[in-house]
Structure formats: structure tokens, C-alpha cells
Amino acid sequence: GHGYIEAVVGPMYSGKSEELIRRLKRAKIAKQEVIVFKPCIDNRYSKEDVVSHSGISIRAIAINHTEEIHKYITDETQVVGIDEVQFFDEGIVAVALELADKGIRVIAAGLDLDFKAEPFGPVPELLARAEFVDKLQAVCVKCGAPATRTQRLINKEPARYDDPIILVGATESYEARCRKCHRIKK
Ligand code: ADP
Ligand code: TMP
Ligand code: ZN
Incomplete structure (x- = not known):
């Protein structure tokens, strides 16, 4: 087959995992x-599965390093899905390119922006190199507008600018918000 990279990005709750799962399930039907x-x-919802906030899931392999992907790829592999791609190091881009060059369809989903609305880890590079890009929106919980950003809340207050980038969590720590409603404490 012809290999290529599909990137699915957007804020939390925008439906990235649902869209990734939808595409992968259709590939399995085929x-x-x-x-x-x-x-x-x-490991929020499951150690081994990709699980959406709405509860749909697909079996996945949890890995610590991008290089581990190669161990699982065989001559039969046609489609590779990657969720939470923002948490991988820059090496994930090289791996995705290598797989696509080999003829594999690579679908990578993740956050384009961190809680400060800054580009997140390897995702900008991946977006530049992907053949297909879908940028999804959630719904702003404050005003109902399309949400392009993720609000981090610490004790219900906007997180500070110098907070660590990585903080695994869901509704207790994060909300979907639009540009106008998004806040960072300086
Ligand atoms: P992502 O992977 O982008 O975080 P998921 O695919 O896991 O998103 O979850 C998307 C689902 O989250 C939606 O179908 C909806 O059921 C739920 N959801 C919760 N809060 C919101 C919100 N503010 N906007 C849109 N969907 C939301
Ligand atoms: P989701 O996009 O599948 O909803 O999950 C995003 C994960 O990323 C979630 O565990 C929270 C985490 N996260 C960070 O670590 N730093 C951030 O700046 C943001 C916005 C999310
Ligand atoms: Zn808003």
C-alpha cells in the first residue's frame, strides 16, 4: 500500500481519541x-487500551520509548495508530516517517497546544510532515463557542505560567475553552 501520515489534533475533549478509534475500527472492518x-x-482510564472521554475504546500497546514501536511492526502491519502523541519525544516523528515510507498508514492523535497554548512537544513537527491534518474543536464550557484550547485548573483556579507541562488528568484538572475564555496566571 501507499504509506502516509494522518495527524488528528485539537484541545482535550475535542474527540481526537474517538476519531482515532473510528478510523482504526474501519481499517479493521476492511x-x-x-x-x-x-x-x-x-493510564487514566486504562493501562492498555485507548479510551475516549465518552467511554469507547480499542486495544493498544503501552510503550515508554518511541523505539519500542519497531519491535511490534511486522511485514503484515498496514495501519499504525498512535494516541497522546504529544507525550512522546521528537523521535516519534522519525518513526512515523519511517513507517509511512515503508507503506504503512500512520494515524497520530494528540494535543497541538499545552495548557499555556504553546505548541506541544513533537506535534508541530508532526503536523508539518503529515500528509493529512485534522484540527478538531471541543465546546467551550464557559461560552459554548468552539474550543481550541485546554484550560488547566489547580484548585479551581487557572494554572500558573511556570507550572510543569506534563500533568496527566481529566475533568478534575482540565476544561475545554475558546481563545477568549482561556486563562493563564502570569
Ligand atoms: P480527546 O481525545 O480529544 O480528549 P475524546 O475523543 O476522548 O476527546 O472525547 C470526546 C468526547 O468528550 C465527546 O464526544 C463528548 O462526549 C465528551 N466531552 C466532554 N466535554 C466536552 C466538551 N467540552 N466539548 C466536547 N465534548 C466533550
Ligand atoms: P486527551 O487529549 O486525550 O484528553 O488527554 C490529554 C492528556 O494530556 C491528559 O492526561 C492531560 C495531559 N495534559 C498535559 O500533561 N499538559 C497539558 O498542558 C495539557 C493541556 C494536557
Ligand atoms: Zn469561551
Whole structure:
């Protein structure tokens, strides 16, 4: 087959995992050989599955380092899904390119922006190199507008600018918000 990279990005709750799962399940219906990866760091809903906020899921392999992906790829592999791609190091881009060059369809989903609305880890590079890009919006919980950003809340207050980038969590720590309603404490 022809390999290529599909990137699915957007803020939290924008439906990235649902869209990734939808594409992967359709590939399975087409009897394609599918493998799904996620970083070990994300064990919110499940240690092994990719699970959406709405509860749909697909079997995945949790890995610590991008290089581990190669161990699981065989000559039969046709489609590779990667969720939470923002948590991987820059090496994930090289791996995605290598797989696509080999003829594999690579679908990578993750946050384009961190809680400060700054580009997140390897995702900008991945977006530049992907053949197809879908930028999804959530719904702003403050005003109902399309949400392009993720609000981090610490004790219900906007997080500070110098907070660490990585903080695994869901509704207790994060909300979807639009540009106008998004806040960072300087
Ligand atoms: P992502 O992977 O982008 O975080 P998911 O695919 O896991 O998103 O979850 C998307 C689902 O989250 C939606 O279908 C909806 O059920 C739920 N959801 C919760 N809060 C919101 C919100 N503010 N805007 C849109 N969907 C939301
Ligand atoms: P989601 O996009 O699948 O909802 O999950 C995003 C994960 O990323 C979630 O565990 C929270 C985490 N996260 C950070 O670590 N830093 C950030 O700046 C943001 C916005 C999210
Ligand atoms: Zn808003």
C-alpha cells in the first residue's frame, strides 16, 4: 500500500481519541492489520487500551520509548495508530516517517497546544510532515463557542505560567475553552 501520515489534533475533549478509534475500527472492518500505541504515562482510564472521554475504546500497546514501536511492526502491519502523541519525544516523528515510507498508514492523535497554548512537544513537527491534518474543536464550557484550547485548573483556579507541562488528568484538572475564555496566571 501507499504509506502516509494522518495527524488528528485539537484541545482535550475535542474527540481526537474517538476519531482515532473510528478510523482504526474501519481499517479493521476492511481486514487490515492494525496496531495501536500509547505512552505508558497515560493510564487514566486504562493501562492498555485507548479510551475516549465518552467511554469507547480499542486495544493498544503501552510503550515508554518511541523505539519500542519497531519491535511490534511486522511485514503484515498496514495501519499504525498512535494516541497522546504529544507525550512522546521528537523521535516519534522519525518513526512515523519511517513507517509511512515503508507503506504503512500512520494515524497520530494528540494535543497541538499545552495548557499555556504553546505548541506541544513533537506535534508541530508532526503536523508539518503529515500528509493529512485534522484540527478538531471541543465546546467551550464557559461560552459554548468552539474550543481550541485546554484550560488547566489547580484548585479551581487557572494554572500558573511556570507550572510543569506534563500533568496527566481529566475533568478534575482540565476544561475545554475558546481563545477568549482561556486563562493563564502570569
Ligand atoms: P480527546 O481525545 O480529544 O480528549 P475524546 O475523543 O476522548 O476527546 O472525547 C470526546 C468526547 O468528550 C465527546 O464526544 C463528548 O462526549 C465528551 N466531552 C466532554 N466535554 C466536552 C466538551 N467540552 N466539548 C466536547 N465534548 C466533550
Ligand atoms: P486527551 O487529549 O486525550 O484528553 O488527554 C490529554 C492528556 O494530556 C491528559 O492526561 C492531560 C495531559 N495534559 C498535559 O500533561 N499538559 C497539558 O498542558 C495539557 C493541556 C494536557
Ligand atoms: Zn469561551
